[in-house]
Every structure is written in structure tokens, then in C-alpha cells.
Amino acid sequence: MMLSRWDSTSVVDLQQQIKAVADPVVARYEHYKNATATMLASVVSHFFNEMNQDKVLEVTQRVAKNVDQVPVNEQFLQKKFDTLAQFTQTIQESGLGLILEEDSDFFEFKYSEGLKPDTVEFMNKLAIALNACRICIGIEQIYSTILNNPHIKTEEYEHFRHEVNELTQKYYSGPSSDSDYGIYLRAYYQRALSIQVRLKEQHIKVNAWKEPFAEQMQRALAAICQAINGTGLKLIDATTAYPDKTWLGDGWRPFVIGLLSELVARYYSYAYVIGGALSLNPEYCVVLSTELSQFSLTMQDQMEHLKLAMLKDADIALGDLIRHIQGEAAVHQIILAPEERSGYYSSGNLYLLYPKPNGLAAQNRYSEVQYVCSDHGFQ
Known part of the structure; x- marks a missing residue:
């Protein structure tokens, strides 16, 4: 009678075979975990700085309909998001007016009346950047779920x-x-x-x-x-949808390329x-x-x-x-x-x-x- 594989292969040999295919998946999980942190830090640096304080304040006052509303503090992004739902809820409750429609993976900014054109553009760019971060968190969570499946x-x-x-x-x-x-x-x-x-x-x-x-x-x-293809193409489109307004550029294109680089390794x-x-x-x-x-x-x-x-x-x-x-x-x-x-x-x-x-x-x-x-x- 032919022996079954579990009858003839040692635990160590089987563990080595499994480790060979598991290591690349673990590495992808680690990449997206680190990429999420890098992308969020980049978003904070690019958008929530002294130069953009007036735009952030204008948006938060418009969304809250309160002229005494204080601007959103960038610290709401400076934490570890354990789940996709936690990140989504944080953005939606931030007071920035970003909306995630049902059956959609992308935030949108639908406020325009009473806002300066530069402020509307600023928020549309922020939505694009946060969408990339959200997808990165989602991919990280998928890999985490795979690696914690009870079967393995x-x-x-x-x-x-x-x-x-x-x-x-x-x-x-x-x-x-x-x-x-x-x-x-x-x-x-x-x-x-x-x-x-x-x-x-x-x-x-x-x-x-x-x-x-x-x-x-x-x-x-x-x-x-x-998710990678859809978000990657949106980032690429964003580099042409919002071209640099000066010869030296405003840093938008390099910023987007940095997000894309993390998303697609x-x-x-x-x-x-x-x-x-x-x-x-x-x-x-x-x-x-x-x-x-x-x-x-x-x-x-x-x-x-x-x-x-x-x-x-x-x-x-x-x-x-x-x-x-x-x-x-x-x-x-x-x-x-x-x-x-x-x-x-x-x-x-x-x-x-x-x-x-x-x-x-x-x-x-x-x-x-x-x-x-x-x-x-x-x-």
C-alpha cells in the first residue's frame, strides 16, 4: 500500500515547504503596514502645514456652519489604525466634509458653495491622497486576515x-x-x-x-x-488633473508619485x-x-x-x-x-x-x- 505523504514526511520538512511560500506573503504584509505609516506621514506633511491653515479653517467652518469652529488638527492622522472601518470613521468624523458614498471605495468632497476655488482644489487633492491611504490600509488588513486564517x-x-x-x-x-x-x-x-x-x-x-x-x-x-489598479490609475490621473501652476512646481506631482510608489512597491x-x-x-x-x-x-x-x-x-x-x-x-x-x-x-x-x-x-x-x-x- 502506498504511504500517504503525512506518513512519510517529517514535521520539519513540511514546515520548511510551507515557510517557503509564506515568507513572501508575510513580507507583503510588512510592506503595506510600513507603507501605510509612510503615506499618512506624507499626507500630514503636505496638507497640514502652516501654509494651508487658512484653507483647513475655511473648510471646517463651512462644514460646521460655525465661524468660530477651530481648524482640524493633523493629529487625527498620527495614530495607528487597526482596521479599515476605524480609518474610514475617523475621516468621516474629522469635520473636513469628506463623504464615502455607499458601495464606493473613495472619499469625495462635495462642498463648493461659498469656498474659494483654491480651497476646493485643496480638498479634492486631500481626498485623493486619503483614498490612497485607505486602500493601503485595506490591503494591509487583507494580508493580515490571510495570515491569521484558522486553516494555517x-x-x-x-x-x-x-x-x-x-x-x-x-x-x-x-x-x-x-x-x-x-x-x-x-x-x-x-x-x-x-x-x-x-x-x-x-x-x-x-x-x-x-x-x-x-x-x-x-x-x-x-x-x-x-484596488491597486483602480487607485493607481486615479493617482496617475491626479498628476494631470491638477498640473503645477508654477515653473518650479508646487510639490503635488512628486507627492503623488511618492504615494504611488508605496502603493505598488x-x-x-x-x-x-x-x-x-x-x-x-x-x-x-x-x-x-x-x-x-x-x-x-x-x-x-x-x-x-x-x-x-x-x-x-x-x-x-x-x-x-x-x-x-x-x-x-x-x-x-x-x-x-x-x-x-x-x-x-x-x-x-x-x-x-x-x-x-x-x-x-x-x-x-x-x-x-x-x-x-x-x-x-x-x-
């Missing part, structure tokens, strides 16, 4: 080996001089059997999140590429001539797609084998402990109760333990998964 978490499987090792260490440290050896053996025997029961139950969970994980990965890949093209053409490099989405596809396929294919290999290691170590306790009981004519429950990996019929991917128990226990991205983007 192995802590509860690793815990069994740690628990068995701890029990074994305590057992071999021996009883105290005045303790009853029979009570000592029975206590450790019962604890070992209890772990053995939980080990068996753990097998049915190895694929409980596999199907939701696959669906989540498909949605994530589509949402990330759509410098995968863009720029013609270094006056008014040079700016364009996205389509290779970036190809790179992201490759990374996420390899990550998804490997996690779907290998994660179940890693979890089973971890359980196997724990069960083998537990079986050794149980046999030693049984041997000691036999030598000292001590009756252990209840009767021995044979180890799973020593039964000779390992494949009875392999969980069905779509098992009813798994479906009942794990039926939902939360996604960062909706059908409309990051709502």
Missing part, C-alpha cells in the same frame, strides 16, 4: 507534543518518597489516556477551515489587484522629461498573483499533512509513555483502570483516522469565515 494555524496541534513532553518529564521525575506508587501510576495513566482521547478528536479538525480558506484566497487576490514607470508620462507596471499584479496562488495551493495541499504529522509525533511519544506505565504496573502487580486504549498510530490502520475534507462534524463546527473585502471592495 497550528498552535493547537503543536500544543499536544508540548503537553505530552511535559507530562513525560513530570512522570520520569518520579513519585515522592512517601507516596503510593499505585496511585502515582494510575494518575499518570489517566492523564495520558485523557490526552489520547483529545488527540483522536483533534484529527477531525485538520481540514475544517480548508474550503473557507480557499474561497477567501480567491476573493483576496481579486480585491487586492482591483515601486512597480511603476516614469518618463524623466518635463511633464513626463507616468504608468503602472502590470508586472506587479503578476508578482502578487503568483505569490498568493503558491501560498494558497501549498496551504491547501500541505497544511493537513503538517497537522497530522504533528499529531502523529505526539501520539508516538504518548504511546511510549503509556507503555512504560503499563510495564511498571505489570512489574509491581498494579492494576490500571480503565483498560488500555491502543494508540492510533500503532493500530496498523492509520487511514481510518484521515479526516474527510467535507465531514459533517467539520461543517457544523466551522461554517463561517469573515472577509475584509466585500463584493464591492473594502466595505
